Amino acid sequence: MLFDILLTASFWAAAVRIASPLIFATMGELICERAGVLNLGIEGIMVIGAFSGWMAVYLGMGLWGGVAVAMLAGMLFGLLHAMLTVPFGLSQHVVGLGVTLLATSTSYFVYRLILPEVTSPPKITPFQPLEIPYLVDIPLVGPALFAQTALTYAAFAVVVITAVTLYRTPLGLAIRAAGENPGAVAAQGLSVTGLRMGAVIVGSGLMAVGGAFLTLSAFSSFFFEMVNGRGWICIALVVFGAWRPGKALLGALLFAGFDALQIRLQQTPVGQVVPYQMFLMAPYILSILALILMSRRAQVPAALMQPFNKGER
């Protein structure tokens, strides 16, 4: 029964689809944390991304225009987060939760301002699957990886770009060093403030694109609570991935796989006996187990959550 599911192409396709928004947001969070800033604004920034991207398209922009608007909105809230946590050095926990609350309620508020009367949210035409010729014909893998929307392909590209930037460029080295020992960065005459703010702003932009995936690719409309804790999952995925883009991608696919699996298991004879809530819980429980197994020796960026003030001992 389990194997039957694992052998269907639709299961693998679903796993990749479910993983896509997580991949964007996880990369965003990973960039922030590598620079030394924990961004708990992620949940709210995904909401504002989902809302603003969808609203832009609803108001007549193209789909890619929607993605750009979502990204800008995310970067704006990222700027707020970065201002408060980096130059002002406020508590990253408090600021992050504050940004999440602010971004979430701003989205709902603007939604009601623009659409005061509607009961069921209007639909847009989302991104359509793009089949890549020849590759799509590979059994199982083909439909899973090569019949997705453009935004899913972009998610994988973002992983590669993030990894290359972090490990192969001077900028990435400086970002990682800012998260490990900001003193060493400052001693080289580089600006820790600039690096960290930049990382938070860019990272927040990616989180918002993750949110926009939900409205522009996965579903076709925006509704309240649609992000539904995905941001928090991404925080865990960064830890699961030991702050490495490749491993974090693996984590996102694993979690999404569990999620796709539980939906299908609900429809099997087992689902008739076991309450469906148990299935909903499964991905989270399995993720916690995987987290425990995988992350015990992970190297946390040494200066994560430590504000840096020049000239202080």
Add this chain to the structure above:
Amino acid sequence: MTATDHKAQEIVLRLDRITKRFGALTANDAISLTLARGEVIALLGENGAGKTTLMNILFGQYTADEGQVEVFGKPLPPGNPRAALAAGLGMVHQHFTLADNLTVLENIQLGTVPLWRAALGQAKARAKLAQLAADFGLGVDPDARVGSLTVGERQRVEILKALYRDARILILDEPTAVLTPQESDALFDTLRRAVAKGLSIIFISHKLHEVMALSSRVVVLRHGKLVGEVETAGTDRHALAAMMVGAEVTPPAVTPITPGPALLTLREVSTPSIGAAPGLNAVNLALRAGQITGLAGVSGNGQAALSDLISGLISPQSGSLEGVGRMRWSSRAAIAAGIARIPEDRHKTGTIADFSLTENAILETYTQAPYSRWGLMNWHAAEEQTRHLIETYDVRCPGPHGPIRQLSGGNMQKLILGRVLDAAPRIILANQPVRGLDIGAISYVHSQLLAARNAGAAVFLISEDLDEIMALSDVVHVISEGQLSPEFQRGEKTAAELGLWMAGQGFDRAA
């Protein structure tokens, strides 16, 4: 003047009447200094004399109130670390500026490639690094994580970092404070090679024998003023020490007294090894009242195990401890048995950096009256005690409220010393009590340990400095590979003979 003469005299660095004030304190008072090509200047001074401030001005971390700096004849713009690096200054800080989770190569490359360049150019960097490593005798694996390196290796990375940036002037801030004697020797070898290649060095240190061994000229600072500048060849340790503290330093007088009974006895105690560090191997030791027992040895030969055992952090695997009551052996039992500890690392295990002086002062006694009663703290009593310690032990600080990390090493150690000695303990475990301190603070700590011994305490002194052991101890043991030598009376063995025991000879015959 011939051309070669002129070259020999080439001035690479000139400090001209540098003055820096912090509020009412003048940290640097019109200091002028020149450094010639291929020269090694030792900058000597007590903690707080203004050495670090001067170097921070040089590196643009502070801006001088008056005066200016010239490097290779060009004025250095103040307050700009990048300009200092570009001018050819390289600094090896006392506290390394390395990122532990990055590799050696990454740490060295950081800041050397323009941020927006597409590639790091690791292959080229690797080749340059290998060349430097070979030229200067600084072997280190470029792909090793810095966090996995020893302190000595990390220092090599710091030096490589400066050399990689083509530094022509190296400034080292107390480079040997954290090194073993062997690592210090290797460092000196590297520095001599650097000088031979035409680099110039400013070397900040407290250790007079190193100053004598390495430098060509000594500059002494005291209370922010330059008080002396002498050719190393024309001076000696004694004269330098006097210049540094502004008075003659006399080594503490040890008057022989008859020791009392053994307060703590170890019989055939063995402990398991911890990682690469050996455990104890059938150790016999008696700590007697009114006696200083010195433990000599090269670091990492079981000193840690012995100190952990006595402070109750580990229990004997076999053998027994006598004179400590019947409690199961633990740090609590050790405190109950009247054992007080001056820990080896005052930053890591001796104090809590962000806690106030008051909180640190009662760190070991806060559960007892008068500091707490019925589970409630009595901060008034704690503060009173702290003021008493500050006064009695001459801790120079703004008051009992500030965080202890603001104190210099010497003053921090004085507070720890006060915490230990004020309770009049029966047994004092002093593990490297003067590491990194200046001469004034060292002689203070030593005189206090002697006073405690004269008052009847058993003092166990662990040190890697053989001179210190021989000057203070009534009896000496040598530790090597977890084995303890027999007890030697004061004056029974020469330094050379003890050195042989430290190298592991003599144990076979004794066994």
